Amino acid sequence: MPRFFRRMLNVLLVCGALLLVVALGLLCYAWRQAGSAPSDAQLARYAHLPYFQDGRFQAWQELPYMPEKKAGQGSFGSPASPNRPPRPFPMVRLTQADFAAAPAQPFTYYWLGHASALIEMAGVRFIVDPVFGNASPLPFLLPRFQPPPLAREALPPLDFVLITHDHYDHLEAATIRHFARQATVPRFIVPLGLGVRLQGWGIPADKITELGWAESTTAGAIILTAVPAGAFG
DSSP, X not given: OOHHHXXXXXXXXXXXXXXXXXXXXXXXXXXXXXXXXXXXXXXXXXXXXXXXXXXXXXXSSOOOOOGGGOSSTTSTTOTTOTTSOSSOOOOOOOOGGGSOSSOOSSEEEEEOSTTOEEEEETTEEEEESOOSSBSSSSTTSSBOSSOOSSOGGGOOOOSEEEOXXXXXXXXXXXXXXXXXXXXXXXXXXXXXXXHHHHHHTTOOGGGEEEEOTTOEEEETTEEEEOOOTTTTO
């Protein structure tokens, strides 16, 4: 084999090996971000539920899908989307000093972008679907449209965390691990089957409350009831 072709073959082999290492690294990273999944024995606990069939939770009705109205058109905030906002939204930056030690107002709502919100109500403070970085388990895919108004490290003390479902743009591993490292871990209220994923990220089992449809729990004076998506409109 001519020397030139041997060199080209060596270059291709080295490039292929590097690509394989990168791919395996990304796979391991994504696997770590995914957390734990319920085992067959754990899923068997839901077999009696009418909305759990063939090993999966089922939607209560056919959900509408209107891709032409998506802001991302296939990705989170894609620059090519005709529905993408032309510029960042007006935003008030916040720090932990902007919050009282305990909620003082009857009701305060802070929108943190996408589905994330910090809510103070009836003397308790909770956060909904907290995502502060990526909407994907891979670091360079699906970043937020714009940074949140405060960093996760600047969050005030929380009473509980409400997670609506386990899509990554509503459930970010880095944020859950941040809560798991707190001196006082907030209480998590989540859908059925999600507790094992949170435990895989370090949340103690006794800090997790799972709810099925029509089930309720209390958080201070607040009563939270799980309902099917779209049940009210």
